[in-house]
Amino acid sequence: MDAIRTEKLSKYYGSARGIIDVDLAVEKGDFYGFIGPNGAGKSTLIRTLLGIISKTSGSASVLNFDCSANKNEILTNVGYLPAEASFYNRMTVSELIRFSAKLRKRDCKREADELIERLRLEPDKKIGQLSLGNRKKVGIVCAMQHKPELYILDEPTSGLDPLIQREVFELLHERNDEGATVFLSTHVLSEIGHHCKHAGIIREGRLLLSDAVEKITHTGAKLVTLRGVRELPPMVGVKKLRQENDTVSFVCTEGIKPLLKLLSSADFDDMTVEDPDIEEVLMSYYDTIDQKEAK
Amino acid sequence: MTVYLHELKRGRSTTLIWSAVIAFLLAVSILIFPMMLDSIDELNQALQSMGDFASAFGIGKLGISDFIGYYSLECGEMLGIGGAIFAALCGISILSREENEHTAEFLLTHPISRTRIAGEKLLSVFTHITALNMICSVVTFFCILIIGQHPSFRIMALIMLSYYLLHIEIAAISFGISAFLKGRGTGIGIGIALLFYFMSMLSNITDNMRFMQWLTPFSYANGSWIAEHQTLDFRFIAIGAAVSAAAIIAGFIKYNKKDIAA
Missing domain, CATH: 3.40.50.300 (P-loop containing nucleotide triphosphate hydrolases)
Incomplete structure (x- = not known):
């Protein structure tokens, strides 16, 4: 009911x-x-x-x-x-x-x-x-x-x-x-x-x-955080790219394989990959809608 | 009767203040009547010579040398216009006040119908008006005893009743308007009371404006006319009752359908 x-x-x-x-x-x-x-x-x-x-x-x-x-x-x-x-x-x-x-x-x-x-x-x-x-x-x-x-x-x-x-x-x-x-x-x-x-x-x-x-947060998007970054190639196809000192975070929606390929030329100490929290998901959801409406 | 009791408590001090002020003015006016008797003949002649202007205030054949004539002019005007403004303020704010003070959302999300809320609120307005009129009546009769006057009890009671009905009608009209307002409506309330009062004056001054007597409830609150005819003018009272009923029904219908502001 x-x-x-x-x-x-x-x-x-x-x-x-x-x-x-x-x-x-x-x-x-x-x-x-x-x-x-x-x-x-x-x-x-x-x-x-x-x-x-x-x-x-x-x-x-x-x-x-x-x-x-x-x-x-x-x-x-x-x-x-x-x-x-x-x-x-x-x-x-x-x-x-x-x-x-x-x-x-x-x-x-x-x-x-x-x-x-x-x-x-x-x-x-x-x-x-x-x-x-x-x-x-x-x-x-x-x-x-x-x-x-x-x-x-x-x-x-x-x-x-x-x-x-x-x-x-x-x-x-x-x-x-x-x-x-x-x-x-x-x-x-x-x-x-x-x-x-x-x-x-x-x-x-x-x-x-x-x-x-759970479904809303498991969208396939991953929140990636790199620490001890010394060299980073141009991050094409990622969202919410943020850099603070030698820590870089971004949301990747293209899947893990393209991500690994992208990062193969990067130089860093540590990486974590996690589901983004709902805040990140909703903000990127709003962004997607804004972009669609802009087109 | 939760809303009714709540509204009674909410308006208690306002009613007591208005009642005290009007009753005080009535008492002073009545108590000085014996002192005025010495010069009252001259004053009476002056008033009678004013012709239409005197009739604007409802001074009829009685003049003011008779206690009832004096009461109708001096005291009745105070009770009439003072009570009318009080009634208008009570009625105009009773529904709109909840929106104005942002308490409507709290009240209307309890399991009590809008019809019941409006009904209990209207009843509280009538109770406040009844209280004011009772206090003023008791003070009037007490002061009459003090000065040793013996006016006809029946006529005095009819005059007091006419003012009570006047206040009820103005409250009913204001209540109907209140349902359409979002703000408090104090200015509109005072405006309604004064408008009716001046319409009554104008209708007494000139024949061209005579039609206004059918529009204002002050027409049946004319002590001089009541003393002369020893009854109430039921033509005006019937119109007043119809207008009151229409205003109340319109208020209920509007309040039931109204989108309440946050």
């Missing part, structure tokens, strides 16, 4: 593009990463799924409920963290968390207390006095305290210190292990590589790719 499914989903703001013909399927129990540059349409897709904005065309369902007709059923089973967490400034942290639980007609006190402790929140502080990071933590508690089936988190770690970032991902993995689905929208490509099973790339409103993170 799919936790999220969209077919030809489009959203336009007047004539301005939001998302165009997005076909997305996120399986139940997945840990899905959604990547794209600013303005690519990540938040538009999420806001359409949650009924905050209405679609222009296509169809969308969350947990098998239609996004237009069954908003309440969807929102009952979803925990959502917006990218910019804004709340009622005059409330205290505990008042806001209780207010969120009341809107869900749930008593989440035990779960909320545990989350407050793990995220090191001060429950008696006014929301208006909180830093961006602490407001984000409040948003995370509100999104998680009712133990939903699906977590939709838009930039969950922005503004958080590394220790809390780790705690947030621990929490998400615990919930994912219990069977919940996590849909994570982020700019931070390493988060996708470290935590997600599947990932989708959106750019200029279109979903370019959606696949297992």
Whole structure:
């Protein structure tokens, strides 16, 4: 069963593009990463799924409920963290968390207390006095305290210190292990590589790719690093060539044999060949698209 | 009723401040009535000689030597226009405020329908207006007791009721407009209240502008007319009820379909 499914989903703001013909399927129990540059349409897709904005065309369902007709059923089973967490400034942290639980007609006190402790929140502080990071933590508690089936988190770690970032991902993995689905929208490509099973790339409103993170990173491209380089022939056909002192690194997409042939005339001490991390893959993916569009 | 209670708490201090200010002004105006009685005949003659200009303020045959006439002019205007501005501000911001303060995304991603949210918010606006009118009514009647006046209770109650209905109608119209706004709309709210007030004045001044009485809810909040006829003008109230219902329905429809800004 799919936790999220969209077919030809489009959203336009007047004539301005939001998302165009997005076909997305996120399986139940997945840990899905959604990547794209600013303005690519990540938040538009999420806001359409949650009924905050209405679609222009296509169809969308969350947990098998239609996004237009069954908003309440969807929102009952979803925990959502917006990218910019804004709340009622005059409330205290505990008042806001209780207010969120009341809107869900749930008593989440035990779960909320545990989350407050793990995220090191001060429950008696006014929301208006909180830093961006602490407001984000409040948003995370509100999104998680009712133990939903699906977590939709838009930039969950922005503004958080590394220790809390780790705690947030621990929490998400615990919930994912219990069977919940996590849909994570982020700019931070390493988060996708470290935590997600599947990932989708959106750019200029279109979903370019959606696949297992392993498949995305195993593209045949290799990240090659040469150390102790004394002599190097012209590196034809490689990407992302970088040189720092006597260390040279580049991405090779032409296969190992042409690489060895190319390096036969080079003089160096050591060489490592590894799969590039997701960041490298996505950046070269964007570059390829840019080059195609330029042609 | 979580949203309703939340909104009651959120607007509590604003309502208390507005109620205190209007009630204070009402109290002062009522308490000085006995002191003004000595010179009130001269003032009354001056007002009557102003002709159309006096009628602009709704001064009818009663003049201001009678307590109800005085109350309609001095106090009623304060409660009328003060309460109208308060009602407009409450109504105009009740829906748009969430977008303006970027809290709409938080609220609307909970399992509660937009119809229910708008309904509970509207109810909270009406509750705040009811509270303001009750405080002002209690202060009015208490001050009347202090100065030893004995105006007809029925007429005083009808006058107070007319102001309450005026405030409810202005709040309903502002609520409808609020659904179409993204910003807070404070200026629009004050503008609506003042526009209706000046329309009422203009309609009283000249026959050419008489048609405006059908457009402004201040038409039925005319203490002098109520005292003279011992009833409310239900023609204007019926129009007001229809306009209020239309504005509320339009507000609900728009809010349900609206794309909420991040």
